Amino acid sequence: MASEKLAEAQVAERVRWHDEEQGRCRTRSRSRTALSRSSSADSLAIRSIQSRGPVDPAITLPIQYRTVSFQIEESKGKERVELTRAADSAAKDLSDLEWHTISPQEVAQRLVTAPGSGLSEEQAKRRLVEYGRNAPSPPKTNHVWTILGYFFKGFGGILLIGSILVFVSWKPLGQPPALANLALAIVLLAVFFIQAAFAMFQDWSTSRVMSSIKDMLPEQCLVKRDGNNISLRAEDLVPGDIVSIKAGNKLPADMRFVDMSLDAKFDRSVLTGESRPIAATVHHTDSNYLETHNIGLQGTHCIIGSGTGIVVATGDRTVFGRIAALTNEPNPKMTTLEREVLYFVLFICGIMLTMIVAVLVIWGAWLKRDHPNWINVATLIVDCVSVAVAFIPEGLPIAITAGLTITANMMKKHMVLCKSLKTVETLGSVSVICSDKTGTLTQGKMSLTDCSVGNVNMAVTSLLDEAKEKRLDAFGQLGAMAALCNAAEMDAATQPGVPVAKRHVFGDATDTAVLRFSESLADGNVAYFRSSWHRVYELAFNSKNKFMIRTFKVIRREALQLTLNNDVADGFGDSDLLVTVKGAPDMLMGRCSHYLTASGSVEPLQPHMVATFERVKDIYSSQGKRCLLLARKTVLSGVVTEQPDTVKYDEAMQEQAKGGLTLVGLVAIVDPLRPEICQVVSTLRGAGIRIAMVTGDFALTALAIAREAGIVSCVQVDKSQNLERTPDLGSGSDDSEEIKTSTTASRGALVISGPELTSLNDHQWQLLTEYEEIVFARTTPEQKLRIVREFQKSNVVAMTGDGVNDAPSLKAADVGISMGSGSDIAMEAADMILLDSFSSVVVAVQYGRVVFDNLKKVIAYLLPAGTFSEFWPVITSVIFGLPQILSSFLMIIICCFTDCAAATILSFEKPEADVLLRRPRNIKKDRLVNWQLILHGYGIIGMTETLASFAMSYWYLQRNGIPFRDLWFSFGQLPDHIDPDYYTKRLNEASSIYFVNLVVMQWFNLMATRTRRLSIFQHPPLFNKATQNLYLFPSIIFSLGMAVIWVYIPSIQTVIDTAAVPVEHWFLPFAFGMWIVLLDEVRRYCVRKWPNGVLAKAAW
Incomplete structure (x- = not known):
């Protein structure tokens, strides 16, 4: 029994994450335990070492592991992760590993490899078959919760509840049961399943796009095979491979170090949460496999030094793979855009609930007593469901996901890879880009042009042209x-x-x-x-x-x-x-x-x-x-x-x-600018974005490159001495809390070196960030990080870089951008990767702004008919006793079919020509839905559509012997000269006219909403590849087809109380629609002509 406990204790010791200095001090209130076996050996707990707080795996894990991110459990405040029986076997496997305790020579013997020559290709092929690809297994998915999410995320729950209520209003509340209510309930239920199916398709489509993006970022490593160094995809590694490691590399597999430089250090925070680098060595330092310094763990980074290692585990057999297989994915946090959409939905739902409560109060306090035969309980339920469905923009969630996915896919075609959809939405508000020089602004293809020995300076070409025997020794x-x-x-x-x-x-x-x-x-x-x-x-x-x-x-x-x-x-x-x-x-x-x-x-x-x-x-x-x-x-x-x-x-x-x-000599190395840089800088500055160069080069070198690139254009360049140490007390109020755009910068150019940054006070930092043109020279990684954070106080910041020293600032920036040729650690820290050239930044910013523009267009399109014009028929019926001129069924058709399809198509809109001529979006002020958009959707377009549709319907009734005065405050009590059957028939026709009028006017609203500032002639939907949207007209045909089906098919007419619409009422809405287009053309012209005028300030 004692021997069993001893063996169990040894297992627990050898699989425990611990801190070297504090590993024995376990009685502190703040536990640092990370991975430990309980005394019963029944569970394996995973906790974050809390020296710097919990780590978000979605941020720190390598891109190819984002789908298998594991949730790190804290010692307090979170429930323990429920692990399966595999935990015990994993713990036993880790405890049995001996790669760290035996010599490198024995490791090579056991794996039948040689550090000098590596595996042969034949050996590698056999082992690839035996061990499989060096890739993690996909995470387990809770299919039940996933499927439920498809149904109930968004507005699915409201649709289902509405369907159930309408079923109840049909039977048993319906006296007699109305067939139209049954049809309405069935349609709501059908829409409930359709939106779930579409959500499922959209999720699959998005996953495919993001997966294709990740596939374009294969990890490469330097491996020795058959005595030669070759570049190999990380997934093709097998145990026994000899891998070369240098600063910036991410370890592609678990490996035993066999040769390391004395300064080599690794960042293991991705696994342990410990921010302090671990020194690497070839010697055994700890009996714990997870703590010894001669083992490199997959997913960790070499931040300094170099060396060589023998691969000892790949795929799910790595420590990373074992932990990922045992734990759960984290819950993603809500993004800025999702939060904005949530605010809008809450706003709309607030109005909806207010209107429903008002209807219920009016019915209960007045109509039920004074007009008991006007609205019964069944009708009341249908009216309330109609108000709810009318107010909620069912097409919005689909349009948002589609818009982000479409944009990510478009950017991918331009060789811009976004790791997450969150990146797409943030790009549109970037106001400052802090750019590294080498490999980002420059080509990264360096050549040595000059050399100097003693007092002789020579160009390399001249030196090489001389005969060898004539060259100076x-x-x-x-x-x-x-x-x-x-x-x-x-x-x-x-x-x-x-x-x-x-x-x-x-x-x-x-x-x-x-x-x-x-x-x-x-x-x-x-x-x-x-x-x-x-x-x-x-x-x-x-x-x-x-x-x-x-x-x-x-x-x-x-x-x-x-x-x-x-x-x-x-x-x-x-x-x-x-x-x-x-x-x-x-x-x-x-x-x-x-x-x-x-x-x-x-x-x-x-x-x-x-x-x-x-x-x-x-x-x-x-x-x-x-x-x-x-x-x-x-x-x-x-x-x-x-x-x-x-x-x-x-x-x-x-x-x-x-x-x-x-001192043997000096050499000069030139790294030419990328050929597109000058145009890129000019375009970005025209878009209101400041570009600050942040480099480790000398100030003179940095300034020369900045001038050549167009980052610095001022003749007079300030230095640190020009930054006042004390503020001018009469300069105005402190607005540091307000997010500003780059156009507020009023100062000229500044060049400052890293050592000078250390002496700046807060006021000087504030002055520094107000310069229009800034060059930071001789900066360290810590200073780059400080620069980003200072700019973030008043700007949305993007950081570009490709080196190891850029990684901290890339991760800290609102958008981290790495070049595809950058180091592993830089690409992992970045949110976006440019595979082609730096010019892709322009495309990224452009489409980032387009996402926000298109979502505003979607909402601007949905508001008039989808909420405003459908709401008033119910209100006028309840308050003024008028017949409900638009049936509840047709309200559902507009919301869930005709409008929804067109709204999704707006996500495909191309960038407007002036999208890069505007200043960046102010994230504190420029909301997705603001009072200008509400005014446009409700006060202008919505009011126009509502009045036109009411006019056409009641005019039709007037022409057919049913004057408006006989309906006003009638509450269903018709004059004796009006036959009830005749009235019902004409009312069905008037309701269908209201419906058709809205459908047709929405076509013109769709055309008008395509642009926010440009004329429709400047941004035509056809015959211009840069502006056309060929999906618009199919969506119009779809809405036309839906209208014809519900209005003209006799069997459907009988069920839902519709009727054929006279032909003139198909063409009259064209006049009203043209008025919408003309009205919006005038508005856009005024915005362009007087950008600071009243109309411009009220424009959405």
Whole structure:
């Protein structure tokens, strides 16, 4: 018994997430337990480590796992996740894993692989069949709740309740039972099922679109197969694969580290919620598989450093896959647009309930007593249901989902991939874009154009044109440093016979440019030259240090003559170390004590030479080029006594690089602007969007690129000194709480560097964010994050970037935008990915605005007939005793059929020509439904349609011997000269006329509603590909067909009390419809002619 408890305790220990420093302190009030077995071993609890609060998996999980996001349970305030029996087996599996406790050599032996050559293709194919794709199984779906959601989300519940009530009004309340009520109940029930079917179809369509978007973002990883490095889709990984890892990569599978740089760190917050990075090592650090630092878990990110790992688990066998398989999906939060729609629906429902209560009160207090035969209980129920159905825009939920899905699909065709529909709705209100430079504004295709050694500065083309024997030896040493202090590698598969400039290189853009320069100088012998040196230490480049270090021992001594000047080479021992450094001149210049002259000798670095190098750096920077400094240092054996691959050795190497360096030379790298950037910047600025460049480059470099791109156009550029530290007390009130648009910015241009940002106070930050043109230089990831948050105080902010250092700000921005060529961590943090070019941002902003415009159009179309014109026949019947001139059945037909189809078609409307000439939407003021839209829908179009339809119906009755005066306050009491049967027949005809009049006038309302500001002639529905909507006319034909069916088929006439409409009443509404179009044309003309006038302010 004791042995069983001991074994159980060991299992619990080996599957528990814990914090290294506080893992033993479990008595605190705020628990940090994350994954633990209970003492009974019957359950497995999953909790978030709460050092930074609960993590929203929908935000942090990789895009391909968004559909299997698991809900992290907090220790308080949430119910425990009910797990299945699989929890025990998962816990046992984790406890049995030994990959972290055995040596890398034994791991390779067990998996029958070799770290140097990897698996063979034949082995990989067999294992892919055995283990399956490296992809998670789809999450379990509660089909019952899903199906119920299709029926009862939106307005399905109201339709079902209305149908039941009308059934009751037919029998037993109907005395006698009215066949029209039975038909109405059946139609309501049919609509209930139709809207559920459409919701199901829409969900399937949306899922297909989003799935296709995710399929366009396959994860790639660098894998060694048959001794060659190849780029492989992550889903094709198998156990035993050798995977190379670098900063920015997301681990595609669980792997055992076999070679890691000493600075390598991983972010595991996606699994643990712990924000602190975990240092990676090849050594066993913990008996707990989930806590040891020599295991990399799928879905976590390498934020610094590099290394290699052996894949030990894929797919559902990974820790991520096991947890995802055991837990539930989170409930998505309500988006801004959903909240706006909810407010509108609540507003409409409030009016609806008020009207129903008013009808009930009037009936109970007056009609039931004074006119008992006018409205009985059955009729009252039907009237109340009619009011409810009339007021609720049944087509709105369909139109919203369709609009977002259609827009996401359209953006996908333009190579803009939105990870969620929420992104689509936010894009339309973006007022500031903070853009990274490298790889976003520029092509990310860097080339080394100039180099400087000593006091000689040469263009690379001139250097290469010289015969090899005539080149200065010093430039050969510069090329050697470029080859050694470089993390990039040539792709061996594309090397033979391919020019250096066109060879494929594994590595970042900067290292690629430097490596190609070295290859050109060495005539393609860099690989052999590198093999002459053994690398013993590496510190990868990062945005904080802004330099990289590589340390070597010599293997073949002939390489010394290519690397060092003769005096140093002769004295270099086999155990000596060569420290090579490459990075930003401002970070490394102060560490240099000597420099390499053009003749190849080493001289002390005097102040005049420092000034020379600074001047060269400024020249490069002012030309928009990135400047790098390459340096070296020889360290005699015995000076560094620590063992490699230890923390102390890492500290010793960094200490050696702090001083005594020899400055070998400077190189200039150009990254050309994307060809479309100038036009993109101009278009976005014309759309009222400010663009702020946020980069790590020097201020001179950043400003030069910003001017070339059009981001900065002012001649006079302010600096940090121009930002007042104290506010002007007489400048006005504090409106920091109000969301402003970019047009409020009244200041000119500003260039400011990262170190200067640290000294700004709140007032200076406020002044900074008011500049029209801003360039941020030498920024760190933390400063980028601060910049985004400062802008968010008064703007809706989009952040574009593609690097590791952009990830925090991408996630913090209202819309994070990454390039498709960006790092894994950047693409995961982003909400939207541009696969083609930066010009796609224009398309994204355009369609973001179109979504909001089209939804306003949908509501503007639904309000007049769908609510206003249907409401008044009921009210006039109840209050004024008039016959209900539009039957309840025909109200349902308009709401659920004729109007619903056309409203959905409005979601396909193309952008208006002026959509990018307006300022961004103010999310605090410009609501989806405002008083202007209500005034337009009810006060203008709705009133016009209502009065026209009433006039046509009562005029028809007047022409047929039933004057209006005999109906006013009649409450069903007809004069003796009017035959009841004749009256009923003519009333059915008048009701059908009201119905047809609304249907036809809505055609013209549909045409008028297509544009908010442009004339119908500027935005024609036909013969212009940029504006046409070919679905409009089929929707009109559909509504016409529905009207003909319900009005002209004799069997239907008998059931629902309709009648054939005289032919003139099909054409008279055309005149009223033309009046609607003309009226709206005049309104739009006034808005365009006098944009600040009264009509413009009242325009929707």
